[in-house]
Amino acid sequence: MTEITTATAQLALDTIYQKPTKGIPSWLLNVMEHDHIDRIAGVPLGTYREKPEETYNAMQRALGTCLLDQYLWNNPLTMGSSAYQGGQHGATTGAEQIVRDGIVIDSPEAVVEHMESVVFPNLKKTTDDFDEDAEVRRIIESESAIQAKLGPAILKSGYGFIGFPSFAYGAYGYINYFSAYALYPDVLERHFSLQADYCARRNRAAAHAYAEGNLPPLYRLDHDMADSRGTLVSLDSLERIWFPHFARALEPILKTGVKMIWHCDGNLMQMVPRLLDCGIQGFQGFQYEDGMDYEKICKMKTRRGDDLIIIAGVSVTRTLPMGSPTDVKREMEFLVKHGPRTGLFLGASSSVTPGVPWENMKTFWDGLLYYRDQGRD
Numbered sequence: 001m002t003e004i005t006t007a008t009a010q011l012a013l014d015t016i017y018q019k020p021t022k023g024i025p026s027w028l029l030n031v032m033e034h035d036h037i038d039r040i041a042g043v044p045l046g047t048y049r050e051k052p053e054e055t056y057n058a059m060q061r062a063l064g065t066c067l068l069d070q071y072l073w074n075n076p077l078t079m080g081s082s083a084y085q086g087g088q089h090g091a092t093t094g095a096e097q098i099v100r101d102g103i104v105i106d107s108p109e110a111v112v113e114h115m116e117s118v119v120f121p122n123l124k125k126t127t128d129d130f131d132e133d134a135e136v137r138r139i140i141e142s143e144s145a146i147q148a149k150l151g152p153a154i155l156k157s158g159y160g161f162i163g164f165p166s167f168a169y170g171a172y173g174y175i176n177y178f179s180a181y182a183l184y185p186d187v188l189e190r191h192f193s194l195q196a197d198y199c200a201r202r203n204r205a206a207a208h209a210y211a212e213g214n215l216p217p218l219y220r221l222d223h224d225m226a227d228s229r230g231t232l233v234s235l236d237s238l239e240r241i242w243f244p245h246f247a248r249a250l251e252p253i254l255k256t257g258v259k260m261i262w263h264c265d266g267n268l269m270q271m272v273p274r275l276l277d278c279g280i281q282g283f284q285g286f287q288y289e290d291g292m293d294y295e296k297i298c299k300m301k302t303r304r305g306d307d308l309i310i311i312a313g314v315s316v317t318r319t320l321p322m323g324s325p326t327d328v329k330r331e332m333e334f335l336v337k338h339g340p341r342t343g344l345f346l347g348a349s350s351s352v353t354p355g356v357p358w359e360n361m362k363t364f365w366d367g368l369l370y371y372r373d374q375g376r377d
Helices: 007-016 034-041 052-063 108-129 132-150 174-183 185-213 235-241 243-254 272-277 294-298 325-338 358-374
Strands: 218-221 259-263 282-284 309-314 344-348
Touching: 007 344, 034 052, 034 358, 052 132, 052 358, 108 174, 108 185, 132 185, 174 185, 185 235, 185 243, 235 243, 235 272, 259 309, 294 309, 294 325, 309 325, 325 344, 325 358, 344 358
Parallel strands: 218 259, 259 282, 282 309, 309 344
Antiparallel strands: none
Protein backbone atom coordinates (compact mmCIF):
# COMPACT_ATOMS: atom_id res chain seq x y z
CA MET A 1 0.00 0.00 0.00
CA THR A 2 1.18 3.48 -0.81
CA GLU A 3 2.30 5.37 2.27
CA ILE A 4 -0.54 7.50 3.62
CA THR A 5 0.47 11.15 3.20
CA THR A 6 -2.87 13.00 3.08
CA ALA A 7 -5.62 13.72 5.59
CA THR A 8 -8.35 12.38 3.28
CA ALA A 9 -6.70 9.00 2.71
CA GLN A 10 -5.95 8.73 6.43
CA LEU A 11 -9.60 9.53 7.20
CA ALA A 12 -10.66 6.68 4.90
CA LEU A 13 -8.20 4.24 6.47
CA ASP A 14 -9.17 5.18 10.02
CA THR A 15 -12.82 4.66 9.10
CA ILE A 16 -12.04 1.21 7.69
CA TYR A 17 -10.44 0.37 11.03
CA GLN A 18 -13.54 1.89 12.67
CA LYS A 19 -11.56 4.37 14.73
CA PRO A 20 -13.32 7.51 16.03
CA THR A 21 -12.92 10.34 13.52
CA LYS A 22 -14.06 13.92 13.34
CA GLY A 23 -15.07 13.84 9.69
CA ILE A 24 -17.10 11.35 7.64
CA PRO A 25 -15.20 10.26 4.53
CA SER A 26 -16.85 10.17 1.13
CA TRP A 27 -16.91 7.19 -1.21
CA LEU A 28 -16.56 7.39 -4.98
CA LEU A 29 -19.32 9.03 -7.02
CA ASN A 30 -19.78 7.50 -10.45
CA VAL A 31 -21.38 10.55 -12.07
CA MET A 32 -22.41 9.59 -15.60
CA GLU A 33 -23.68 12.84 -17.13
CA HIS A 34 -20.74 14.19 -19.10
CA ASP A 35 -21.53 17.87 -18.54
CA HIS A 36 -21.66 17.25 -14.78
CA ILE A 37 -18.30 15.45 -14.87
CA ASP A 38 -16.70 18.36 -16.71
CA ARG A 39 -18.33 20.95 -14.50
CA ILE A 40 -17.22 19.28 -11.26
CA ALA A 41 -13.72 18.71 -12.62
CA GLY A 42 -13.52 22.40 -13.52
CA VAL A 43 -12.79 21.87 -17.21
CA PRO A 44 -14.49 23.03 -20.44
CA LEU A 45 -17.55 21.09 -21.54
CA GLY A 46 -16.60 18.18 -23.79
CA THR A 47 -13.31 17.48 -22.02
CA TYR A 48 -14.43 14.20 -20.46
CA ARG A 49 -15.13 12.62 -23.85
CA GLU A 50 -11.73 13.77 -25.14
CA LYS A 51 -9.75 12.88 -22.00
CA PRO A 52 -11.98 10.52 -20.03
CA GLU A 53 -9.61 8.99 -17.48
CA GLU A 54 -7.84 12.23 -16.62
CA THR A 55 -11.13 14.13 -16.29
CA TYR A 56 -12.89 11.43 -14.31
CA ASN A 57 -10.07 11.33 -11.78
CA ALA A 58 -10.04 15.12 -11.56
CA MET A 59 -13.77 14.95 -10.79
CA GLN A 60 -13.16 12.48 -7.94
CA ARG A 61 -10.53 14.75 -6.44
CA ALA A 62 -12.79 17.81 -6.74
CA LEU A 63 -15.65 15.93 -5.09
CA GLY A 64 -13.40 15.25 -2.13
CA THR A 65 -13.51 11.48 -2.59
CA CYS A 66 -11.60 9.72 0.19
CA LEU A 67 -12.17 6.08 -0.78
CA LEU A 68 -12.58 4.43 -4.18
CA ASP A 69 -12.94 0.72 -4.88
CA GLN A 70 -14.36 0.20 -8.37
CA TYR A 71 -12.37 2.11 -11.00
CA LEU A 72 -15.06 3.29 -13.42
CA TRP A 73 -13.37 6.05 -15.43
CA ASN A 74 -14.69 4.75 -18.78
CA ASN A 75 -18.16 3.72 -17.58
CA PRO A 76 -19.84 7.08 -18.33
CA LEU A 77 -18.79 6.68 -21.97
CA THR A 78 -21.67 4.19 -22.28
CA MET A 79 -24.03 7.11 -21.67
CA GLY A 80 -25.14 9.85 -23.99
CA SER A 81 -26.73 13.05 -22.79
CA SER A 82 -29.79 11.22 -21.51
CA ALA A 83 -29.62 7.47 -22.08
CA TYR A 84 -27.55 4.30 -22.29
CA GLN A 85 -25.56 3.95 -25.48
CA GLY A 86 -23.89 0.62 -24.85
CA GLY A 87 -23.05 -2.19 -27.20
CA GLN A 88 -24.91 -5.23 -28.46
CA HIS A 89 -27.95 -6.75 -26.78
CA GLY A 90 -27.10 -9.57 -24.41
CA ALA A 91 -28.88 -12.41 -22.64
CA THR A 92 -30.53 -10.01 -20.16
CA THR A 93 -30.76 -6.96 -22.43
CA GLY A 94 -32.98 -8.03 -25.29
CA ALA A 95 -30.99 -10.51 -27.37
CA GLU A 96 -33.23 -12.24 -29.90
CA GLN A 97 -31.37 -15.52 -29.50
CA ILE A 98 -28.89 -16.75 -26.89
CA VAL A 99 -26.20 -19.12 -28.15
CA ARG A 100 -23.38 -20.49 -26.00
CA ASP A 101 -20.65 -22.64 -27.57
CA GLY A 102 -22.96 -23.67 -30.38
CA ILE A 103 -25.85 -24.53 -28.04
CA VAL A 104 -29.03 -22.51 -28.45
CA ILE A 105 -30.19 -21.55 -24.96
CA ASP A 106 -33.95 -21.68 -25.34
CA SER A 107 -34.99 -23.81 -22.36
CA PRO A 108 -33.89 -24.87 -18.89
CA GLU A 109 -32.74 -28.15 -20.40
CA ALA A 110 -30.43 -26.25 -22.72
CA VAL A 111 -28.95 -24.49 -19.70
CA VAL A 112 -28.25 -27.86 -18.06
CA GLU A 113 -26.78 -29.25 -21.28
CA HIS A 114 -24.38 -26.33 -21.61
CA MET A 115 -23.36 -26.45 -17.96
CA GLU A 116 -22.66 -30.17 -17.96
CA SER A 117 -20.91 -30.34 -21.32
CA VAL A 118 -18.98 -27.05 -21.31
CA VAL A 119 -19.05 -25.08 -18.07
CA PHE A 120 -18.28 -27.85 -15.58
CA PRO A 121 -15.25 -29.26 -17.42
CA ASN A 122 -13.92 -25.74 -18.00
CA LEU A 123 -14.31 -24.84 -14.33
CA LYS A 124 -12.48 -27.98 -13.25
CA LYS A 125 -9.62 -27.29 -15.63
CA THR A 126 -9.42 -23.62 -14.65
CA THR A 127 -9.25 -24.61 -10.98
CA ASP A 128 -6.56 -27.23 -11.59
CA ASP A 129 -4.46 -24.84 -13.70
CA PHE A 130 -4.81 -21.81 -11.46
CA ASP A 131 -1.50 -20.13 -10.63
CA GLU A 132 -1.85 -18.61 -7.16
CA ASP A 133 1.55 -16.91 -7.20
CA ALA A 134 0.79 -15.19 -10.51
CA GLU A 135 -2.56 -14.03 -9.15
CA VAL A 136 -0.89 -12.53 -6.07
CA ARG A 137 1.42 -10.52 -8.31
CA ARG A 138 -1.43 -9.47 -10.61
CA ILE A 139 -3.57 -8.17 -7.74
CA ILE A 140 -0.77 -6.18 -6.14
CA GLU A 141 0.34 -4.70 -9.45
CA SER A 142 -3.20 -3.78 -10.50
CA GLU A 143 -4.15 -2.20 -7.17
CA SER A 144 -0.85 -0.29 -7.04
CA ALA A 145 -1.28 1.00 -10.60
CA ILE A 146 -4.77 2.33 -9.90
CA GLN A 147 -3.62 3.89 -6.63
CA ALA A 148 -0.87 5.71 -8.54
CA LYS A 149 -3.42 7.10 -11.00
CA LEU A 150 -5.72 8.29 -8.23
CA GLY A 151 -2.97 10.08 -6.37
CA PRO A 152 -2.37 10.28 -2.63
CA ALA A 153 -5.65 11.98 -1.64
CA ILE A 154 -7.85 8.97 -2.52
CA LEU A 155 -7.40 5.53 -0.94
CA LYS A 156 -7.94 2.56 -3.28
CA SER A 157 -9.73 -0.38 -1.65
CA GLY A 158 -10.54 -3.80 -3.05
CA TYR A 159 -12.98 -4.71 -5.79
CA GLY A 160 -13.08 -7.37 -8.51
CA PHE A 161 -10.59 -9.97 -7.30
CA ILE A 162 -12.33 -11.88 -4.48
CA GLY A 163 -14.66 -14.50 -5.91
CA PHE A 164 -17.76 -16.35 -4.79
CA PRO A 165 -20.43 -18.46 -6.54
CA SER A 166 -22.78 -16.34 -8.62
CA PHE A 167 -26.00 -16.73 -10.58
CA ALA A 168 -25.45 -17.22 -14.32
CA TYR A 169 -28.46 -15.30 -15.58
CA GLY A 170 -26.09 -13.05 -17.51
CA ALA A 171 -25.07 -15.99 -19.67
CA TYR A 172 -28.43 -17.70 -20.13
CA GLY A 173 -31.12 -15.07 -19.57
CA TYR A 174 -33.44 -14.79 -16.59
CA ILE A 175 -36.21 -17.14 -17.70
CA ASN A 176 -33.97 -19.96 -18.88
CA TYR A 177 -31.61 -19.74 -15.91
CA PHE A 178 -34.16 -19.46 -13.11
CA SER A 179 -36.32 -22.16 -14.68
CA ALA A 180 -33.28 -24.43 -14.54
CA TYR A 181 -32.69 -23.31 -10.94
CA ALA A 182 -36.21 -24.43 -10.01
CA LEU A 183 -36.28 -27.66 -12.02
CA TYR A 184 -32.70 -28.91 -11.65
CA PRO A 185 -31.40 -27.74 -8.25
CA ASP A 186 -28.80 -30.53 -8.08
CA VAL A 187 -27.20 -29.30 -11.30
CA LEU A 188 -27.25 -25.71 -10.10
CA GLU A 189 -25.70 -26.70 -6.79
CA ARG A 190 -22.96 -28.49 -8.71
CA HIS A 191 -22.31 -25.24 -10.53
CA PHE A 192 -22.08 -23.33 -7.24
CA SER A 193 -19.79 -26.02 -5.80
CA LEU A 194 -17.39 -25.92 -8.74
CA GLN A 195 -17.37 -22.12 -8.65
CA ALA A 196 -16.53 -22.28 -4.94
CA ASP A 197 -13.64 -24.67 -5.61
CA TYR A 198 -12.16 -22.15 -8.04
CA CYS A 199 -12.96 -19.11 -5.90
CA ALA A 200 -11.35 -20.65 -2.83
CA ARG A 201 -8.06 -20.84 -4.75
CA ARG A 202 -8.47 -17.29 -6.03
CA ASN A 203 -9.24 -16.08 -2.55
CA ARG A 204 -6.20 -17.76 -1.04
CA ALA A 205 -4.19 -15.74 -3.53
CA ALA A 206 -6.13 -12.60 -2.61
CA ALA A 207 -5.41 -13.18 1.08
CA HIS A 208 -1.69 -13.41 0.30
CA ALA A 209 -1.90 -10.27 -1.84
CA TYR A 210 -3.44 -8.32 1.03
CA ALA A 211 -0.59 -9.39 3.31
CA GLU A 212 2.28 -8.98 0.85
CA GLY A 213 1.00 -5.76 -0.71
CA ASN A 214 -0.19 -4.23 2.58
CA LEU A 215 -3.46 -3.35 0.85
CA PRO A 216 -6.22 -1.43 2.69
CA PRO A 217 -8.26 -4.15 4.47
CA LEU A 218 -11.65 -3.48 2.90
CA TYR A 219 -13.33 -5.27 0.00
CA ARG A 220 -16.77 -4.82 -1.59
CA LEU A 221 -18.59 -7.89 -2.91
CA ASP A 222 -21.06 -7.15 -5.69
CA HIS A 223 -23.69 -9.42 -7.25
CA ASP A 224 -27.35 -8.56 -7.87
CA MET A 225 -29.49 -11.18 -6.11
CA ALA A 226 -32.72 -9.26 -5.46
CA ASP A 227 -35.27 -7.04 -7.15
CA SER A 228 -37.73 -4.60 -5.63
CA ARG A 229 -39.86 -7.49 -4.29
CA GLY A 230 -37.12 -9.46 -2.56
CA THR A 231 -34.54 -12.12 -3.37
CA LEU A 232 -34.63 -13.52 -6.92
CA VAL A 233 -35.03 -17.03 -5.51
CA SER A 234 -36.36 -18.25 -2.18
CA LEU A 235 -34.17 -17.89 0.87
CA ASP A 236 -34.81 -21.56 1.67
CA SER A 237 -33.28 -22.61 -1.64
CA LEU A 238 -30.30 -20.35 -1.06
CA GLU A 239 -29.79 -21.96 2.33
CA ARG A 240 -29.74 -25.39 0.70
CA ILE A 241 -27.66 -24.92 -2.42
CA TRP A 242 -25.89 -21.51 -2.38
CA PHE A 243 -24.94 -20.26 1.09
CA PRO A 244 -22.78 -23.28 2.04
CA HIS A 245 -20.63 -22.80 -1.07
CA PHE A 246 -20.61 -19.03 -0.65
CA ALA A 247 -19.24 -19.39 2.88
CA ARG A 248 -16.69 -22.00 1.80
CA ALA A 249 -15.37 -19.76 -0.99
CA LEU A 250 -14.80 -16.87 1.43
CA GLU A 251 -13.01 -18.88 4.12
CA PRO A 252 -9.48 -17.79 3.08
CA ILE A 253 -10.43 -14.11 3.43
CA LEU A 254 -12.30 -14.66 6.68
CA LYS A 255 -9.05 -15.86 8.23
CA THR A 256 -7.49 -12.44 7.57
CA GLY A 257 -8.27 -8.97 8.89
CA VAL A 258 -9.90 -7.93 5.60
CA LYS A 259 -13.44 -6.60 6.06
CA MET A 260 -15.85 -7.64 3.33
CA ILE A 261 -18.97 -5.58 2.69
CA TRP A 262 -21.88 -6.34 0.36
CA HIS A 263 -23.43 -4.16 -2.35
CA CYS A 264 -27.22 -4.02 -1.96
CA ASP A 265 -29.46 -3.89 -5.02
CA GLY A 266 -33.23 -4.20 -4.61
CA ASN A 267 -34.82 -5.48 -1.41
CA LEU A 268 -32.16 -7.66 0.18
CA MET A 269 -33.50 -7.53 3.73
CA GLN A 270 -34.15 -11.28 3.92
CA MET A 271 -30.52 -12.03 3.09
CA VAL A 272 -28.90 -9.49 5.40
CA PRO A 273 -28.84 -11.61 8.60
CA ARG A 274 -27.57 -14.65 6.71
CA LEU A 275 -24.83 -12.66 5.00
CA LEU A 276 -23.71 -11.44 8.41
CA ASP A 277 -23.68 -15.04 9.65
CA CYS A 278 -21.29 -15.86 6.80
CA GLY A 279 -18.86 -13.15 7.88
CA ILE A 280 -19.92 -10.09 5.88
CA GLN A 281 -19.12 -6.99 7.93
CA GLY A 282 -21.09 -4.22 6.27
CA PHE A 283 -23.19 -2.99 3.38
CA GLN A 284 -23.28 -0.42 0.59
CA GLY A 285 -26.15 0.72 -1.61
CA PHE A 286 -29.63 0.70 -0.07
CA GLN A 287 -32.73 1.12 -2.26
CA TYR A 288 -34.85 2.52 0.52
CA GLU A 289 -37.92 2.75 -1.67
CA ASP A 290 -37.78 -1.04 -2.18
CA GLY A 291 -37.83 -1.80 1.53
CA MET A 292 -34.20 -1.65 2.62
CA ASP A 293 -34.42 -0.57 6.28
CA TYR A 294 -31.33 1.59 6.75
CA GLU A 295 -31.92 2.29 10.43
CA LYS A 296 -32.42 -1.38 11.24
CA ILE A 297 -29.34 -2.48 9.30
CA CYS A 298 -27.14 0.14 10.92
CA LYS A 299 -28.06 -1.25 14.35
CA MET A 300 -27.01 -4.79 13.41
CA LYS A 301 -23.70 -6.36 14.40
CA THR A 302 -21.17 -8.60 12.73
CA ARG A 303 -21.04 -12.24 13.83
CA ARG A 304 -18.28 -11.18 16.24
CA GLY A 305 -20.46 -8.46 17.74
CA ASP A 306 -18.81 -5.45 16.09
CA ASP A 307 -20.56 -2.49 14.47
CA LEU A 308 -20.95 -2.65 10.71
CA ILE A 309 -19.12 -0.67 8.07
CA ILE A 310 -21.74 1.25 6.12
CA ILE A 311 -21.37 3.14 2.84
CA ALA A 312 -24.55 5.17 3.02
CA GLY A 313 -25.92 6.38 -0.29
CA VAL A 314 -28.24 9.23 -1.21
CA SER A 315 -30.88 7.64 -3.46
CA VAL A 316 -30.04 7.80 -7.18
CA THR A 317 -33.50 6.54 -8.16
CA ARG A 318 -35.56 8.93 -6.09
CA THR A 319 -33.93 11.80 -4.22
CA LEU A 320 -31.19 12.94 -6.58
CA PRO A 321 -33.17 12.83 -9.87
CA MET A 322 -36.64 13.74 -8.57
CA GLY A 323 -36.18 15.55 -5.27
CA SER A 324 -35.24 19.11 -4.44
CA PRO A 325 -32.00 20.42 -2.94
CA THR A 326 -33.82 20.44 0.39
CA ASP A 327 -34.65 16.76 -0.06
CA VAL A 328 -31.01 15.97 -0.79
CA LYS A 329 -29.86 17.80 2.31
CA ARG A 330 -32.52 16.13 4.44
CA GLU A 331 -31.59 12.67 3.24
CA MET A 332 -27.91 13.24 3.96
CA GLU A 333 -28.80 14.39 7.46
CA PHE A 334 -30.88 11.22 7.94
CA LEU A 335 -28.08 8.94 6.75
CA VAL A 336 -25.57 10.58 9.09
CA LYS A 337 -27.92 10.64 12.07
CA HIS A 338 -28.80 6.95 11.85
CA GLY A 339 -25.50 5.61 10.57
CA PRO A 340 -22.94 3.88 12.81
CA ARG A 341 -20.76 6.13 14.96
CA THR A 342 -17.62 4.63 13.39
CA GLY A 343 -17.18 2.94 10.02
CA LEU A 344 -19.51 5.29 8.10
CA PHE A 345 -18.82 6.53 4.57
CA LEU A 346 -21.10 8.78 2.50
CA GLY A 347 -21.81 8.46 -1.20
CA ALA A 348 -24.62 7.73 -3.64
CA SER A 349 -26.67 4.53 -3.56
CA SER A 350 -25.37 3.60 -7.03
CA SER A 351 -24.22 5.35 -10.22
CA VAL A 352 -25.59 8.85 -10.70
CA THR A 353 -27.21 8.62 -14.12
CA PRO A 354 -27.99 11.52 -16.47
CA GLY A 355 -30.97 13.68 -15.58
CA VAL A 356 -30.03 14.77 -12.06
CA PRO A 357 -30.63 18.55 -11.79
CA TRP A 358 -27.41 20.48 -11.27
CA GLU A 359 -28.82 22.14 -8.15
CA ASN A 360 -29.25 18.70 -6.57
CA MET A 361 -25.80 17.61 -7.67
CA LYS A 362 -24.23 20.76 -6.24
CA THR A 363 -26.09 20.36 -2.93
CA PHE A 364 -24.91 16.76 -2.73
CA TRP A 365 -21.33 17.77 -3.49
CA ASP A 366 -21.41 20.53 -0.88
CA GLY A 367 -22.81 18.08 1.66
CA LEU A 368 -20.06 15.55 1.07
CA LEU A 369 -17.40 18.19 1.62
CA TYR A 370 -19.18 19.50 4.70
CA TYR A 371 -19.47 16.12 6.43
CA ARG A 372 -15.93 15.21 5.44
CA ASP A 373 -14.57 18.31 7.15
CA GLN A 374 -17.06 18.89 9.96
CA GLY A 375 -18.48 15.45 10.72
CA ARG A 376 -21.68 15.18 12.72
CA ASP A 377 -21.15 18.42 14.63
